[in-house]
Every structure is written in structure tokens, then in C-alpha cells.
Amino acid sequence: MRDYTIFIPEFVAAGGAVLIIALELIWPRIRRDILATLTVLVSLGWIGASLAYIGMGDNNFQGLIQVDNFTTFFRILAGGIIAVVAIMSATYMRDRAKTASEYYGLLLVAGIGMVYMAAARELITAYISLELLSFSLYILVGYLKRDALSSEASLKYILLGAFSSAFLLYGISLIYGITQTTYYDGIADALLARSGDTDAAAVVGFMLILTGVGFKVSAAPFHMWAPDAYEGAPIPITAFLSTLSKAAGFALILRLFTSAIQVDAVEWRWAVALLSAATMVVGNLMAIQQTNLKRLVAYSSIGQVGYMLVVVAAIGYGDPEVGRDASSALLLHIVGYVVSTLALFTAITAIYNRTGDDSIPGLRGLAETQPFLALVIVVSLFSFAGLPFFAGFATKLFMFQSSTTDGLLWLIALAVVNSFVSLYYYLMILRQMYLFDPPEGAARWRLNPVMWCMGAALIGATIAIGVYPGPFFEAAAHATEPLYQQGADLLVQR
Amino acid sequence: MVPLENYLVLSAILFSLGVYGVLARRNAVLVLMSVELMLNAVSMNFIAFSAYLDPSRITGVIFAVFIITVAAAEVGLALAIVIRLFRNRATVNVDEAAILKW
């Protein structure tokens, strides 16, 4: 059944992207702010269009693409992230790039890539969507053409991205060899029926797939591109990378790991747990050493990936109920993490626009010169660290709690210890802002009202999730429902 | 008759050579070429699987088509970035493109 109506939101987005690019071609002197505003409008339209699909039944496109609550969740997330990043970028890109239309267009395209990663129920579609997202990101990371760092970051990203894609594809080919299909459901059926002779191919296939998706979400030891890419990228793109790209990776993982290869969890779950442990340890230990804010956030987000992978491991270790609960908690956590990260980057962008300095010592005395931004940074960092009042506390607690299974308690403990280590470097940032006086001659400055409002809204959301997580959690639970409805039969068989 | 394993082994060799190339070579373009080699190996894998095991649905062949497409696009984009880097830094040596570290 080819029901093209389920793509309407992406038509909106893609159309918007084309429109934005075309506008600048037609009218090269158009104000960049208008492009940003347009992007925001398009993403809002995208969200609006997506809302119509909430709770709609079976919206399957040829078994390839499934538009359900899960997809809708990521549509809304994508739209939201893009809107915020676009606002963030307005001033930043105006000052630094000659043309901006492609930039905004690519943001939208990347969002589309993410949505289809979440929606795909077939490996080719998932792979192509993943590459769509990746390509957009490669370009966006290197968008500051005359900035050597930007180009270097982009090069590293694309070379390593392609390298890891090859591994992913090889893994997929092995799985294909065993199952002769690329549909998730088909893979699941075939894996369920497979004989023991195919174990070697299955195991190596899973590991290679894990490598590929691990690279996308920057799990150690596949994480090494991330800090460099984050540091070299334009600041809003760093925000974009650490939110949308990670969320997309987990969208793909959730879809794939809860259905297609869930049945063979015993083969890969230990590896996920191992990756999770390595990732959180590496991310947090390395973050301690950083002096550049973006780089620090990169490592900290690697640490966060480690925590999120706990859920994936739990999907492997627990029964379907644990998997469902953990997945919904993961979605909730992603929301909290995204909101906090965006808040942090709103502040960093605003500061960078003002001072041109993205090092941690550059924040010196921020509490004096721009207390609001200091507050925004504190809120987001504390949210990362999982301190109460802020999203991270509730979401992390829910995430770990729902992932607690007998076999994984050690990992949970490690995760909690790691989030404690992370507090150290967050406090180092706080120290610069609050404990030190601003550098000589630094005066109090006013913040662009748009940025102010956005910062306020984001920390408002962070606090709302932290204090009253109920509705968000419910939404997340609704979003994960379809994952387990479809896989239910399989799970029973397993 | 040529058994399936032959193709798979050949593909594995190609893939490994590609891996070696990525790890060993310093020229960004050569690294890219090594990646192409790896993707080629994967395509061959898919097609071999498709031809031997799945001739009716041929999903592997389709996948190979997409891989070739993506690979081509990737090369184009990557080369643009290499050229970009060359303009900025006058080097295509990946070991020298290491300002971002630690």
C-alpha cells in the first residue's frame, strides 16, 4: 500500500528547505535573519503537520517506513531541535558565512534524515537515511569554509564516517547473508529460525552493525571523531551534532535493536554493555582534561551516550517489559538531554557572539557580566550531572531505574559513579563563572532578547521536566508503544 | 562451480586491504580510495549473497545499487572537503590535519 500522505510533514520540511535555498539564489541579498525565521517557521509547520499523526494506527509504507508514535516523537524532536538551532544560528551565521541558505536547508534535510532513521523498518531505508543525515552533517561541520578547523573537522568526520559506514554495511551484508532479507520483521523471523551454523556470521554481523551505529552515536572506542568534529564545527552545529545526530542514532538503534535483532540479544548485549561502560568512562575522564568548552561538551555528551547505551544493554538483558520501560525512559532522557544541551549552546553561542572565545577560562566572571547566561549554563550543566530540579535528575533516575536488571546492576553503578565524576568538570565551569572576577574591563552586557527568551524557555523546560516529569514520561511511553506492539509476537516466541 | 565462499573470501580480502589503506596511508585522497575499496567489497558481498541465496528478491543487488550511489556521492563530497582543506592548509596529509586534538 503506497500511502504518500504519511510523508506530508517531510514534504513540508523538504519543500521548505528547497524554498530557502532557492530564495537566496533568487535574491542573494536577502537578510539572513529572514532565512532563520523561515527555517523556524518551516520546522514549526513540520511539527504541526506531525502532530496529526499521533495515535494514528498502522501507517506503513511498503513495510519500509512506519509512521507511528515513535516516528512522530522524533519528528517533533527534529523540528524542535532545528528551530532552536536556527534561532541560535541567526546571529552567528550572519557574522561568519557568505551564504546561509544552504546551511538552513541542510538543517532541515538532516532532520528528514533523522526522521527516516526513526521511521525505517528496513535496512536499506535506514542506511540511506543515515547517510542523508551524515552527509548534511559533513557539510554543516565544514560550513565555515575559511576556518581551517572547520574544514579539518569536516574531513575527519567524513573520512571516518565513510570508514565506519563500510563496517556497518559489511555487518548488514552478513546479516543479509543469513536472513536473505533487509526488513526488520523478516530479519527477526529468520534469526529466530536460524540454525547454530550461522552463529559466527551473526555475531560478527551484530558487532559490525554495532560498530557502525556506535560510531554514529560516538560510543567508545568509535568516538574519537566526535571531539574534533564538535570543536571544529560552528557552534550551533556542535549543538546540532550533540542533539539531533545522537537522537537519530538512538532512534535507529531502538527501532533496530528492539525488533530485528532483539531475538538474538544474547549475542550482542554484553558488547553493548561493554561499549556503554567504556564510553562513559572515557567520555568523563577525558572531559576532565578539557579547556575548550565545545570539546568539553563533546566529551560530556560521549559520557551521556554511555548512559543511554545502558538502556540498549537493558533491552538485551531484560524481558520485553523492561525493554519497553527502559526505551520510554531513554526517550524521556533524550528529551531532557536535548533540551539541556540546547540551553547550554544557546548560552555558549551568545557568549561566543559577544567575546569570540569558546574556551572555559573565557567564561571567567560570567556571573557578573551576564548572570542570566551563567544561570542558563548552570542549569544545563546541572541537568547533565543529574542534579535535582533539572531534567537530568528525573530522566537519568528513570532511565537507570528502568534499566536495572540483575545482570546490569554493575553497569548502573558505574554509570552513577560516572555521573558523579562528571560533576567535577561541570563544577570547574561553574568555578570560572561564579568564583572568579571577570577580566579587566569586562562590563555587564545585554543579551539579544530572542536569545534571552529562548534560553529562558529552554531552562524552563529543563526545570519542568525535572520537577514534573509525568506528562513527558507518558508521552515517551506512548512513543515507544509501537516498538513493542510490532515485536510482541516475536518476543513471546523468544 | 565457484562456491559462494570464494566470493566472500575475495570480498573479505578487498575489505581488509581497504582497512589497511585507511589505517596506513597519509594522503587523504588515498584514504578515500581505500574506503571505496571497502565499499566495493561490501557491494560484492551483497551481490554474491543475492545471486546465490536470494535470487528471487535480490534485495542484495538493490542494496548494492544504493551503496554504489552513496559511495559515489561520498567521494564527491569528500573530495570537495579535501580540496577545501587543501585551500586552507595547503596539505592533504591526514597526519598534518591535526590541530584539533586532545
Place this chain on the structure above:
Amino acid sequence: MATEVLWWIFAVAIVGVSAGVVFSRSVIHSAIFLILSMVGVGAMYLLLMVEFLAIVQLLIYGGAVTVLILLALMLTRMGAGGAAQKVDGPQMPFALLAGGGILAILVGVAVSTSWPGDVDDQPTGISIELISEKLFQDFGAPFVIASALLLVALVGAIILARQEDAD
């Protein structure tokens, strides 16, 4: 029988030229070896009786991609000083180990697994009609996304490689 002999000839050749790609001292030689490798793989596709893919391989890889690579090599050619640089990085020995490790794993997997459905132990010819049907009917959606992907790559290549006043 003839197929087998052909196969072995091609196989050895492909391995040889591919090794040339990664071991050659000269960048240009590597590029030429790459073309040869692509062509060899295309020939393999013929042996697998997937003619369409063989053609695609030749056209896209053998033609477009390598030309692009050669172009890039020329654009980024070093001055006289650059040529003296070593081609391999310092971790070359480890790269050999890693490549060998991966080879061992993949070969082991390929050999040790008994692939399900491998009944008659020979490839079945795949017609171009079937491919087009599958590609445009069953996998239309990824096809559309792939087109978007190409567009993105195009746009990206243009904006990144475009000469600007400051360059």
C-alpha cells in the same frame, strides 16, 4: 570449468591491483590501480550474472569516481617539496596487523558459516527487469531519499569547493 578458471584469474588480478592501490608508492598509480580494481569487480559481477550492476560499476566507479579522484589529485598536488613525503603513516605496521586481523575474522566467518538457502551452490542470473521492478516498486522510498542524498552531496560539493573571493 571455464568460469572457474576465469574466476581465479580475475580474483588474483583484483587482489593484486587492490593491493597496488594501498601499497603503491605513487598516488597516481594508486588511482589507476583503483580503476583496474573496480573493473575487475565489475567483471566479477558478470560472473555472478548481474550484468546491470557490472555496467553500473564500470560507469560510476570506473568512470565518474576515478575521474573525480584524479581531478582531486591534480588539484591538490603538492609542490616540489611535498613529493618527498612518505606515503605511509607511522602506524603502518599496526595497520598491517589490524588489516590482517580483520581479514582473519571475515574469512573465518565466510568459511565457517553454512549459508542458508545455498542449495545449488551457483549464482542465478538476475534480470534487469527484476532489478528495476524491485528498485522502483519495492524500494521506491529509499530511492527517493537517495535522490535527496545526491542533491545534498551536490549542493555540499558546490558550496565547499566553490572558489570565493578570499581564496
Place this chain on the structure above:
Amino acid sequence: MTITEHAYLLAAIPAGMFLLLALLGRYLPRGGDYLGVLATGTSFGLMIAVVANYVQNRGGLGGAFQHGLEAQEFPAWTNSIEWSTVGDFVLRMGIYVDPITVLMLGVITTVALMVNIFSIGYMKGEPRYYWFFAVLQLFVASMLMLVLADNLLLLLISWELVGVCSFLLIGFYWEKRSATEAAKKAFITTRVGDVGLFIGVVLLGKAAGTFNIQDVIHAAQEGHIGSTYLFVSMMFLFLGAMGKSAQVPFHVWLPDAMEGPTPVSALIHAATMVVAGVYLTARMLPAFEVAGDMMLIITLVGLVTALLTGFIALAQTDIKKVLAYSTVGQLGFMFVALGSGAPEAAMFHLMTHAFFKALLFLGSGSVIHATHHHQEMDELGGLWKKMPITATTFLIGSLALAGVFPLAGFWSKDEILHSTLDWGGGWAFILLAFAAVLTAFYTTRLFVRTFLGKPKDQHIYEHTHESSFVMTGPLLFLCLLAIVSGFVVFQDVGKAIGFPGGITEFIFVEHPHVFHIDWALAGTSIAIGVIGIFSAGWMYWGGSTVRSTKLAEWQPGLYDMITNKFYFDEMYQYGIDRGLLGFSFIVSWFDRYVVNDTGVDGSAQITKYSGSVLKYAQTGKVPNYAMGVAIGVITLAVVGLAVRG
């Protein structure tokens, strides 16, 4: 309802006065000293009422007093309320009045009143005048509460409170470093004993299931408490008594406590607080008796103290220090009596000692006041002419202390000597008698060198004058008591003042001891006094120290020991400096460098360090990163295949 049931009022009134004076004293004219006198005076009056009430009721028991009454027939008033409850652990607070209490009330209120009056003169013009009186009231209140307490907990509370008052008053002249140090020393030394007491109280309370003193004693007597357990807990209890009563080896604080104003020395460090240990031991004596060898220990402690401090007192040159050591020695006498199972003798001596020692202290205070704070015997001498009243009363006090017939000290000391004979036979008697000789000796030395002979410092001598009546009045009153209070030992005297049987029968319950003079013993006592007095007189008459110097040359080692107080202070100082403070430094060092720097900071450093090592993997080079991916893939795959088998 009788006044005795409300005897807590005795304590409550001074306590209230303390609050008043402490808060408002500085705004009152003359610092409210009259209020202090008023409060203690009221307590004194109430004491009279309590005694009267007690005597009346006791008289009412059978109309005429008979010897050999059973214990329970001696009236004792109790009055208590429930204080707190934790589960089944109920605490009651209340008072218990029996003869010992009555005696203690009498001693405390009398001396306190005298000291209060005396202080008006003595402390005149001192800074913080009101504060002195305030703390004095608090002390009186706590001390009265201590003797009234019907349970060990309240006793412990009061016990510590008197300690604090002592601390505050010793350190009254806190501008002087020595006073501060002395206060600290007093508090900490007694605190060590107090901790013992605390343990003892808790242990006894645990074993008896109650803190009520009578119940505890009962439990001990009935054998409800295991013998070792009882011995240990009574030992701890006795530690507290030793600390408070400055028995060897806790005696070091009392001489130093003389840094406090002299009225304080008279009240706290002679008459009342320091006898708390004696009181406690007497109060708990039935339990001590059944607690293994406790009685022997008590005797030995008393004997050692009496002898040791007797020797030390020989060589002291500070008037007050001589008196202080004498006090310690006399307390030793009392403990010997207690150890000999004669609490009535101990309490009797406690009473007479309180009067004549308070007299002596106040007398010395009068001297010190008159000479503007000169209290070294080497600077005084020949004061008799200048201050006759002080000298006369001091002489009588000295004679009483030396045990001269028929002054108070004679009777009580005689009783103690008697009790040792009854109990342990010869050795304790001989040693104690020797200590008594020493007492007579140093007392005489003190008097001779201070009041007789020629003035050693003419300047001081000339500025000396007799004290005012507010100071001499209490001297005279106490002098009177020092003369007559010994007579209460006679049954007839007792009958005349309301308690037939004399003090010895009044005091104790279980083994009423009928007083009759043993003339042989009395003769010995008299001889002891005479020997001591005359040998001292021979040595020091006319202010000469020639003979004593010769003595010192003859036995320099012994002389050194004595002048250096047997090196107790030095030993303690060494122990504290090298032992305790050394240990403290070690602990501090350990805390800083091992627990904190190594344990806490160290783990942080390790974390940071591992980060700094790890970060060099992030070389910035694509091939290295790719190598990371490759290694990851290989590891995962190999492990995966291996796990799978």
C-alpha cells in the same frame, strides 16, 4: 508536706539568683552582692528548717532515741517526679534527704554563707564583681543539688556543674595566664575522673535498671549485680570521687586551683566541692562494701594521698598551697575512714574539716587581702601584731587542723584513727598517725612563718592592716565552729541540739557507732599533735629556716622530691606532651596526609591522571582514530566469537 520534701528549694533559690545576677548583676548597685548573701542566707535558713524538721521527725519516731535502730527506721524523705521516658527506660529526678544529706546541707550552707559575706570585703573593687557572686550562687545551687539528689543521674549532673563553677571561679582572674591554666587543669583533671563516674553511673544504672541510689545500693547488696561487674563499675565510680576529691594521682589540680580568689578556695576547694568525692563514697558505701576489694583500694588511696601530700606540704612556701595540700591530705584521711568502714568518722571529719579549713582559707585570704596579694611565706612573717583577729582565728584553725585537744579536729581525727584500728589493725594506723604528725608539723610551720618571727619584707609588712569586720566576722563565726563543732560527737551534746546519739550515730545507719572516748587512743592523738607542733616549732621558731636548710642538705634527694611535689606535674606534662599531644599530632598528620591527601585527593588525582593519560590517545590524526575503530571491531568480534565458542 514538710519542708524536707521540698528541700530542693535550697538549691532552687541560689539557682534563681544566679540567673538574676548573671543577667542583671552588672546593672545592680554593688553588683548585687547583697542578693548573693540573701540567697545563701535563705538557703541557710531553710537548712535550719530542714534540720529542725528532720530532728523533730526523728524524735517523733519513738519519742526517745534508742541505740541500735534498724536501718529503715531512720527516716529518709524522698520526692521525685518522672523526667523522661524512652520505651521502658524511665528516668526519675528527685531528692533524697537522710542524715548524710542533712549534714552536708548544714556544712554547705554555713560555709557558703560565711564565704559570701567574706567575699563582700575580699572581692571589693575587683572587676566582674557581680559575676563572682553570680557564679558563687550557681555553685551553691549545684552543690546542694548534688547532695540532695536521689539518683545517680542528677548527682552526675550536679557533679559536673560544680566542676564548671569551679572552673569558672579558678579562672576568675583570667587575665593571668597561670589562672587560666590552673582552671583548665582543674577542669580536665576532674573531667577524667568524671568520665569514670559517668561510666560507673551508666554501668550501675544498666545493671540495676534504675538510677535511684537506694535502689542501686539495694541491688548491689542483694547480689543482683555480678561481682566483677559491680567491682568494675564501683571502681569507675570511685575514679570520679578521686578526681573530684583530688586523691592521688588526681591531686595535681587542687594546689593549682589556688589561683582562684581565696573565698573560692575556702568554699569550693576546701569545704564543699572537693568533699563531694567523700560524700559520694559515703553515700554509696554499702555498695562499695560488697564490691570486692573496693574498701581496701579506698583506704590505700586515702593513705597514699595523706602521706604524699603531707610530705609535699612540708616544703611549700605559698600559704594557700600549704593549705591546699593539707586539704588533699585531710581528704585522704576521710577516705581512709571510709575505707575502714566508718563513714560516720569520715563525715564527722568532713564537717569539722570544712569549718576549720574554711576558716584557715578565709584567714589566709584576710592576710592576702591585707598584704595586697602577697602569699609567699618568705615575704611575710610577724603579722600577728598587725592583724590580731586574723592571727588568732588562724591559730585556732591551725590547732584544730593539727588535731589539738579539744578543738574540732582532734575529735574527728581521733575517730578516724580509731576506725583504722577497728578495721585493719596496725599498719594503717601507724601510717595514718605519721601523716597526722606531718599535718601538725606543716600547720605549725605555716603559722609560725606567717604570723610569728620578724617580717621578712618590711615594705609589705608596713602596708598591712587588719581586715574589716565583714571579713573578720565570718572568721570569728567559723572559729567558733572550729572550736565547738567537734563536741557534737558526744551523745549529750547531740541530745541537747536535737539529735541524740551524737554525730556518729546520727550519720550512719547500719552500724550505729556509739561514741566513747578511748583515752589511750586520745593520748596517742594528743601526742601526735604535740610531736608535730613542737618539732615544727623547734625548726622554725622565730622565722629561722636554718635547721630546715640543714635538713635539706642532709638529704638533698628527698628534699628535691618533696619540693618538686614528687614530680607529678612533670610526669603528667610529659605524658600529655609526648603521649596525648603527640598522638594528636599523629592523628592530625594521618588525617591530612593519609586520609585526605592520599585517600580523598588521591583518588581524585588518579581520576584526573588517568584522564590526562587517556587524552593522548586523542592524537587528532585520522589514521589513529580509524585504528581505534578497527581495534574496537576486532576486539568485539573476537570476544564475540570466543564467547560464542
Place this chain on the structure above:
Amino acid sequence: MDYDEAQGYVVLSTLCMPLLAALIILFIPGSKKMAIRYVSLIAATAMLGLSIYIFTAYQVAGAGIQMELQWPWVENVGFLGEDGITLHLGVDGISALLVLLNGIVSFAATIVSWKIDFRPKDFFILFWVLVGGVYGTFFSFDLFFWFFFYELAVVPLYLLIGVWGSTRKEYGAMKLTLMLVGGSVLIWIGIFAVFHEANIGTFSLPALYEAAENGAFSTNFQRTFFPFFVVGCGVLAALWPFHTWSPDGHMSAPTAVSMVHAGVLMKLGAFGIIRLGIQLLPEGAAFWMPGLMVLGVIGAVYGATAALTQRDFKLISGYSSVSHMGYVIMGLATMNDVGVTGAVLQMFSHGVMTALVFLLIGALYDQAHTRDLKDYGGIAKIMPAWVVFYTVAGLANVGLPGLSGFTAEFHIFVGTFHSYPLFGGLAIFAAALAAGYMLRMFSIVFFGPTNPRWADLKDLRPLEAMGAVTLLAAIVLMGVWWAPFTDRVAATVTHLPGVIGIA
């Protein structure tokens, strides 16, 4: 709305008061310093009143949780079942006393913070968040909110110490925060384990207690996870050897923070040991308590010993806190009603007296800018009132009867001697040593010749005196008439699982 529910709203408003104050101050411009102070003062006074009300209104006869208020928060979603997370407020006898403590100490701390002139807005916001966290922990009967507030109380400390502190403040603040959060990490792990093991999909503590009673937690489980709670909470309670944040943290912290921190926050740790350790995992408690007793004794003696040779006021108080919290640990470890009651009393007692000590140290330091004992001498002449207060606080510290310290230590030692006589005997050395370090300080600082350098020092100012009097009143009240305190505490303590009665 019945009576108990109405009471519940009292509890709720007590909890909201500090958070509301923080919110109001957030919207007052930083330049309006007086407004900020007055808002704080009003809030503090109201909290004091409410706390006293809660303490007095607690019905001794009722024993259990009173003044309950229960609002569903998140339920029937994900892993959370019925009553998954509820805002379940209430007090029991233990928390009633600690709430009172918090009211008193935060009131005193607020009025001594009056003089803070450097960014008072930020200070008070953080301060009220801290106080709110403390209240929340005491009130919460839901594990989620318990932990929420627990962390909330710990976190503002970093900035409070780091910005407004003194002497190596960055180091002290960082160490303190990390150690405390490190402790809460263990609690967190314990919470995961307990929730998972109980498997009833709720964070509600009463429900979990019931589950524990019904044997939801196996003996092995209890023995494994009890240490997580105890060490986790123990860090905050300065459990040896996790105490080193205490001396350094106190040395660096500003007056008000030292007061609240030493006064109330440390109690949170001990409170946690009761709430999570003893109540949730009684078998684990029974198994581990002897070990805890050893640590408590070591802490008590060790702290007192280390305090003996310190030269900094605050270090002395820091180490003495270690010693006193050692008593608390001992009291808890006795597992008999008197001992545990004593421990709770000691929490209160140590709270008020340490708060008073820190208040006084702050009052001196603000003028003199040195805390080295050797710099002082004869202060009694210049600051008599200060010395009187300090002396009383110090004597309470020593355990002088008539002051709160004695009441608490008495109960603790009765309990300890009942269950572990030998340890009681060892630990009591700390009491003797306490006299040593306190009097040493008295004699060096207060007495002796007056250093003319300090001739201009002012005595306590009226506000400080007011705070000091409030605390002093609590010290004396508890020391003299402790029945109101023991009644409430004992009513709850005797019903704790595993706590035996002393007959």
C-alpha cells in the same frame, strides 16, 4: 479537609516557604539588598514558627507518620505502577525534631547573614534552596522526592562556599561537594537496587517498608546494599573515614553556610541512615551495625584527638563535629531504643550547638580576619557576651549537664553500654578529650593578657546576639527539660524495625 490533612498543608507550606522565598528573591533586582534581606527574614521567621508548630503539634501518642499529605506525581507510566511517585509529605517523631532544628538554625543563619553585602541576592537564593532541600528531605516519604531533596540540599553548597567562603575556599568547596555527591551516588545505586528488588513499581517509602516487612528483600540483598545507604549517607554524616570534607569544608564555608551545614545538613546523613538503612533494610542493619559501631567509635575518638592540636577555630569545630557525629553513628549502631533516641537527640544537640559555635566564629572572623588561635588572647575583656555564648556552646560540646550535649550523650552512652560496653568505654575517651580541646581553646583565645591588636573588636551585634540567643535557648531547653524531645523521638524510634527496647 480533616485535621490531619490540614496539618499536611502546614507541612507543605513549610516546605514551600524556602523555595518560595528563593523564587521571590529571584525576581527582586540584585541592587535592592534590603528588600532581599527582609524577604529572607520574614521567610525565616515564618519557617521558625511553622517548625515549632510542627514540633509541638506532633502527637506523641500517634507515633507514626503524621500530618500526611499525598499528591500523585507520576504514576502508571513506564516502570512506575500505582503510586509510582507521590509527593508524600509528613513527619514522624524523628523528623519532627529535625524540622525544628532546621527552623531554628536557618533562622539564626538568616539573621547572621544580614551583613552579607556581596551579591546577597544570589546568596539568599542558594541559601533558601539549600534550606528547602533540607526540609524536603525531612518531610518526604517517597524515595524519589527524598533523594531529590537530598541532592538539592547538597548542591548549592558549592557556590555558597566557593563564592562567599574564605581560606582555600575553592578546594574546600570542590572537595565537599564531590564527597557529598559521591556519597549520594552510593545512595542512588542503593535506590535502584531496592526499587528493582521490591518490584512493586513505587517509590513510596511506606509501601517499601511494608514490602520489606513482608520479606521482599532477601537477607543477602539487605547485607549487600545496606552499606551503600550507610556509607552514602555516612559521608554527609562525617562517618570516619569519609569525614575529611568536614574540617576543610567548614574552614572554607561562610558563617551561615557553616551553620546550616554543620547544624542541619550533616544530620541529613544520619537521618538517611535511619530512613533508608534501618527502616528499609533492617536485616542488613543488624548485620552491619557492629561494624558501624567501630567506625562511630573511631570517629568519635579520632575527631576529638585531631581537634586537640588544631590551631584554626573552624578546624577545631570541624573535627569536633566529626567526633560528635561519631556519637550519632554509635547511637544508631546500638540498635536499642535509648541509643537510637540518643543519636537523634545528638543530631539536634550537635546541630544547635555547632550552629552557635559557627555563628560566633563568624562574628569574630568578620572583624579580625584570622582564625588562628595563637593570634588571639584575652578576648573575654573585649567581647564578653561573645565569650559567654562561646563558653556555653563549648561546654555543651563537652557534654556538660544542663546543656543539650549531655542529654544526648547520656542516652547514647546508656544505649552503647547496654549493647557494646567495651566500645562505650573506648568512645568515652572522646568526652574527656573534648574537654581538652575546648578548654585549650578557651584558655588560649578567651583568657590571658589581651592583645592590644584586638582592642577595637566589637562585641556581638544585636542581630547576631538574637540568633545566638535562639540557639542557646534550644541548647538549654534540651539540656534541662528533655522530656518533650525524648517523647517525640522515642515514640517513633521504639517502632523502628530491629530496634530493641532496653528493659
